[in-house]
Structures are given as C-alpha cells and as structure tokens.
Amino acid sequence: MKVGLIAAVLLAFASSAFAHDAKDDAKELTNADMTYQDHPAFPKGATYVLLHGDPEKEGLFILRVKFPPNYVVPPHTHPVFESVTVMSGAMWSGMGETVDKTGGKKLGAGGLLLLPPNHAHYVWTEDEETIIQVAANGPFDLIYINPDDDPRRK
DSSP states (O other): OHHHHHHHHHHHHHHHHHHHHHHHOOOOOOGGGOOOEEOTTSOTTOEEEEEESOTTSSEEEEEEEEEOTTOEEEEEEOSSOEEEEEEESEEEEEESSSOOTTSOEEEETTOEEEEOTTOOEEEEOOSSOEEEEEEEEESOOOEESSGGGOGGGO
C-alpha cells in the first residue's frame, strides 16, 4: 500500500511538472547540448549543468552532476525533498552525519535515491566517472553537516 501511494504521488508530481514544460518551454536536449561547469557548492572536481528551472527559486529544477572517480560529497542535507537518479557509472550512498563507506549502498545506472527534507546523507564514487540527475523543487541548498566541508566558505 505504501509503495503504491508513493508511486502515485511521484506520478502526479512528474505529470504536472512535465505538463508545464511541454506547454511553456519545451526543450529537446542531447548530451552535446550540455556544457558542464564547476559549482561552488561541490568540492573541487565535480561539474554540473542546469537543465531546467532555477534551484534558487520556487519551482521544479533539474540538473546533472558529473563526479570524477574516487570522489566524496561530505555529509549534508537539503531543505526540500530530493530525487537523484544515476545516469551512468555508479554512486554509493550513505545515511548519517559521518562518512562510513562500509555501510553505504551502491546505486548503478538507473538507480534512484529519494531523500526527505533535512535528511543527512553523503555520496561517493569509486573507480569510474558518474553522472547523476537531481530533480527537486526550489529553493534548494546544499547544507554541509560540518561547515568546514563547505567549499563556499574557503
């Protein structure tokens, strides 16, 4: 029952989000259309491309993030629900306020990470480049558990 309810909510969310796109600002993007760049909220090495919306404003946004091999995003939270899909490669996901790679779960291409607001988590890659796609409703932020981990403070 719970799984069915979650699926219905996600379907309703996706349907309304995509209906807006099709009506107001339809886009067709190929990988060649996507120019990745550095983002100040991620530790050095990750790059991203914003595909739709604006994470700093109200409403749906979609972005992709490219992580290099052997990369870690330290423990952090977000103020809103976050959906993360692994597009290529593999990403490990752990829950909590400290990195513990022995307890994480490997998510390969097609894997999905769904996180409620303010839920402490961390992710890492191992031996391959990984691309993830993040979808959420803004305003959005990446809030590191340990403020010293935040590259925007350096």
